[in-house]
Each structure stands twice: as C-alpha cells, then as structure tokens.
Amino acid sequence: DTAVSQTPKYLVTQMGNDKSIKCEQNLGHDTMYWYKQDSKKFLKIMFSYNNKELIINETVPNRFSPKSPDKAHLNLHINSLELGDSAVYFCASSLHGADTQYFGPGTRLTVL
Amino acid sequence: TQLLEQSPQFLSIQEGENLTVYCNSSSVFSSLQWYRQEPGEGPVLLVTVVTGGEVKKLKRLTFQFGDARKDSSLHITAAQPGDTGLYLCAGEDTNAGKSTFGDGTTLTVKP
Numbered sequence: 001d002t003a004v005s006q007t008p009k010y011l012v013t014q015m016g017n018d019k020s021i022k023c024e025q026n027l028g029h030d031t032m033y034w035y036k037q038d039s040k041k042f043l044k045i046m047f048s049y050n051n052k053e054l055i056i057n058e059t060v061p062n063r064f065s066p067k068s069p070d071k072a073h074l075n076l077h078i079n080s081l082e083l084g085d086s087a088v089y090f091c092a093s094s095l096h097g098a099d100t101q102y103f104g105p106g107t108r109l110t111v112l
Numbered sequence: 113t114q115l116l117e118q119s120p121q122f123l124s125i126q127e128g129e130n131l132t133v134y135c136n137s138s139s140v141f142s143s144l145q146w147y148r149q150e151p152g153e154g155p156v157l158l159v160t161v162v163t164g165g166e167v168k169k170l171k172r173l174t175f176q177f178g179d180a181r182k183d184s185s186l187h188i189t190a191a192q193p194g195d196t197g198l199y200l201c202a203g204e205d206t207n208a209g210k211s212t213f214g215d216g217t218t219l220t221v222k223p
Contacts, residue, residue, distance in 0.1 A: 004154075041198050043155070043213045056210060090154050097209030100145060101202070103154030 003027050006091050006104040013081055014112055020077045021107045023091030031055070031097050032074035034066060035090040037106070043090070049074050050097060081111045115139070116203050116214035124220040128190050133217045135201035136183045142206040144177055144184045149198040149216075191221045 004025045013019055025032060033056075034046040048056035052068040063079045078085060091104040116137045125131055135144070143162040147155035159168050161177035161184060168175045172195075174187040188195055201214040 041149075041216050041218060043200060043216065045213070048210065050209075092154070094211075098142065098204040098206045098211055100157050100160060101155075101211065103147075103156070105154050106152075 004091060004093055004102050004104040006089075006107050008107060009105065010108050010110075012110045012112065015081055015083060017081050018077070018079045019081060019109070020075055021089055021091075021109075022073070022075045023104055024073050025091075025093040025102070026072065027093055027095075027102060028072075029093040029095050029102075030071060031094045031099075032068065032071070033092040033094075033101065034074065034076050035092065035103075037088045037090060039087070047074075047076075048097070055097065078109075081109075083111050085109060086111045116201055116212055118199075118201060118214040118217050120217060121215065122218050122220075124222065125191055127192055127221055127223050129221075131188050131191055131219070133186045133188075133199055133219070134183070135185070135203075135214050137203060137212075138182065139203065139205070140181050141203035142181075143204045144181070145202045145204065145211075146175055146184070146186055147200040147202065149200060151197075155198075155200055188219075191219075193221045193223050195219060196221050 031050045047066045049068045065077045068074045088106045092101040094101045145160045146158045149155040159175045164179045164181045166177045172189045199217045202211045204211045
C-alpha cells in the first residue's frame with residue numbers, strides 16, 4: 001500500500017551511460033515532481049508535472065528528460081551520465097500544485 | 113524566485129536540551145509546511161500552518177507561522193535522539209501553484 005514508490009532504490013553506473021528511474025503514486029494526485037538532493041542535503045526541484053503536462057522545468061541539463069505516461073507515473077531518464085549527477089533523486093506527488101507533497105523513498109544514484 | 117532561508121544549517125545538541133529552527137523569507141506564502149527527513153528516507157510532513165500567527169503543537173514540537181506569513185519557527189522541547197534528522201520548511205504559493213523548499217537544518221541529538 002505504498003503511496004509513492006520509486007525504482008530502483010540504488011543505482012550505480014559508469015559515466016556516459018543512460019539510465020532511467022521510475023516513479024508511481026497510488027494517491028490519485030494530479031501533480032508529480034522530481035527533486036535532486038545533493039551531498040549537502042539541499043533539496044532542489046527539477047520538474048513538476050500536472051496531469052501529464054510539464055509545469056515546472058528548473059534549470060536542468062537537457063540530458064534529463066521526464067516522461068509521464070499517465071498522471072500516476074513520472075519517470076526520469078538521464079542520458080550521458082556525469083559524475084556530478086551523483087545524488088539522491090526523490091519523486092513526490094501532491095493533490096494539486098501547491099498542496100502537501102508526499103515523497104518517495106529516494107533513488108541513490110552513483111556515477112563512477 | 114521565492115527563497116526560504118533556514119537557520120541554523122547544522123545543530124548538534126545533547127539529549128534534553130531545547131532548540132529552535134528558523135525559516136525566513138521576504139515572500140508571503142499561502143501556507144508553510146515542515147518536513148522531517150531521516151537518513152535513507154524521503155521527507156515526511158510534520159505540520160502545515162496556514163494562518164498568520166498560528167501556533168501548532170505536535171507533542172514536544174511547537175510550530176509558529178509569522179504574523180505576516182513570511183517566516184516560521186520550529187521549537188523542540190527536551191530533544192531526544194529520535195528527533196535527529198533533516199528538518200525542511202516549504203512555503204506554498206497557491207497563486208503560482210508551487211512550493212519552495214528551504215535548504216534544511218540538520219539536527220543531531222546526542223544521548
């Protein structure tokens with residue numbers, strides 16, 4: 001009965017590879033997000049989708065491409081991974097754009 | 113861009129001590145939320161404050177929203193090791209349809 005789930009929990013890969021992180025929410029929320037949390041614990045928003053439409057796209061390299069097949073899923077694809085991409089990536093959802101956000105457990109990405 | 117500054121950034125105290133964490137902004141928010149994040153987990157909502165001057169209590173935690181709805185504080189009484197974690201405030205701007213997170217306060221409570 002997990003509300004917001006992410007897979008995988010851990011991802012270790014080489015520089016230059018392409019990888020995807022999946023996120024699903026079963027809360028019936030309209031809005032989903034991707035955040036990046038670096039080693040200093042700063043939580044920075046990357047993208048926000050509302051009903052499958054991109055709402056927020058912060059300054060993120062275009063190697064990062066979110067995809068929302070339906071409003072319950074928001075996947076994050078990363079091309080040509082770089083060392084600086086190493087971080088914990090959190091998916092979250094909220095009923096609407098400015099409501100309480102419910103976070104997934106995070107995906108720890110390590111780029112070697 | 114709305115910014116939320118939290119202070120202190122790091123706080124290490126002994127069990128039983130009291131502490132206050134601050135969340136400040138020059139922007140007005142519709143509401144403000146406090147989250148706690150434990151190691152290896154995602155942030156979890158603690159409380160939402162909506163009205164200027166509002167005070168909410170959650171056991172040993174007291175949350176206050178500033179009168180002008182630009183700032184907030186979190187006070188913990190008699191801190192316990194289980195309070196250890198990253199505390200994040202987030203301001204909601206209903207008009208813009210988005211929330212802004214502060215940079216977090218890492219609290220360590222030593223037994």
